[in-house]
Amino acid sequence: DTEVTQTPKHLVMGMTNKKSLKCEQHMGHRAMYWYKQKAKKPPELMFVYSYEKLSINESVPSRFSPECPNSSLLNLHLHALQPEDSALYLCASSPTPSGRVYEQYFGPGTRLTVT
Amino acid sequence: QQQVKQSPQSLIVQKGGISIINCAYENTAFDYFPWYQQFPGKGPALLIAIRPDVSEKKEGRFTISFNKSAKQFSLHIMDSQPGDSATYFCAATPNTGNQFYFGTGTSLTVIP
Numbered sequence: 686d687t688e689v690t691q692t693p694k695h696l697v698m699g700m701t702n703k704k705s706l707k708c709e710q711h712m713g714h715r716a717m718y719w720y721k722q723k724a725k726k727p728p729e730l731m732f733v734y735s736y737e738k739l740s741i742n743e744s745v746p747s748r749f750s751p752e753c754p755n756s757s758l759l760n761l762h763l764h765a766l767q768p769e770d771s772a773l774y775l776c777a778s779s780p781t782p783s784g785r786v787y788e789q790y791f792g793p794g795t796r797l798t799v800t
Numbered sequence: 801q802q803q804v805k806q807s808p809q810s811l812i813v814q815k816g817g818i819s820i821i822n823c824a825y826e827n828t829a830f831d832y833f834p835w836y837q838q839f840p841g842k843g844p845a846l847l848i849a850i851r852p853d854v855s856e857k858k859e860g861r862f863t864i865s866f867n868k869s870a871k872q873f874s875l876h877i878m879d880s881q882p883g884d885s886a887t888y889f890c891a892a893t894p895n896t897g898n899q900f901y902f903g904t905g906t907s908l909t910v911i912p
Contacts, residue, residue: 689843716898727889727902728844735898775843779898786898787832789891791843 688712689792691776697798700766706795708759708776716779716786717759719751721772722794728775734759735781766799773797803827804892806903813910819877821906823890826871830892830901835864835875838887838905847888848875880910 689710698704708717715736720728733741734753742751748770750762759776773794779786805824813819823833831852836844850857850864850873857864863876877884890903 725887725905725907727905730899733898741899773841777843781898785896786893786900788834788846788849789900790846791836794841794843796841 689776689778689790691774691792691795693795694793695796695798697800698763698766699800700768702766703762703764705763706761706774706776706797708761708792709757710778710790710792711757712778712780712790713756714778714790715756715781717753718775718777718779718789719749719759719761720775720777721770722775723772728777728791732761763797766797768799771797771799802904803901804890804903806890806906808906809904810907811909813880813908815880815882815910815912817880817910819880819884819908819910820874821888821890821908822872822874823903824870824872825892825901827892827894827901828871829894829896831895832893833864833866833873834891834893834900835862836889836891836902838889844889877908880908882910882912884908885910 717734719731722728732751752760775794776792779789834849835847837847838844861878866873
């Protein structure tokens, strides 16, 4: 099974709402990522978890809050978002042989619209 | 600062032709270079990857050419098909850490 799943597929939320994005993988990968992608742009790294610990936070605003409850799950909690946060949010995971990464597997993404 | 530079931004190729996308990098710590294919509304999918100890890797119609001294690598799609129409991203990852650095992407259109 080389699949990363993400829910929901689509999300529309108001600027005062609180919502969460969920990502799951059962490949035994110990590096998990959140990316934000705008149309016709490359994925933009937000957070990296390595062995369930936050290892990279790319200066993301605090209205985005990541959580890694276990080695298979990754959540992104959203609160008080702005319209410019509308984007495709991608989750990815990587196997970590000898502590470094090679392949990266992406989920299908959550299309987020902030109204 | 863009760590991996990619060109062209867009590419139109006739069916059966060869599509060529180029990437360049400066960081000598990079030692793994994957290519991703992304269709609209989908996540990127790993297409093919190369390590710098080889100069070429071929998988079906897709070939990566790698020039370590020039710090450049390219993707060649032979016999391009309309189903290859997608956005392609090159990427690089260093020999330590767990971060991927993406190129800016190339939108490929293959005309029937």
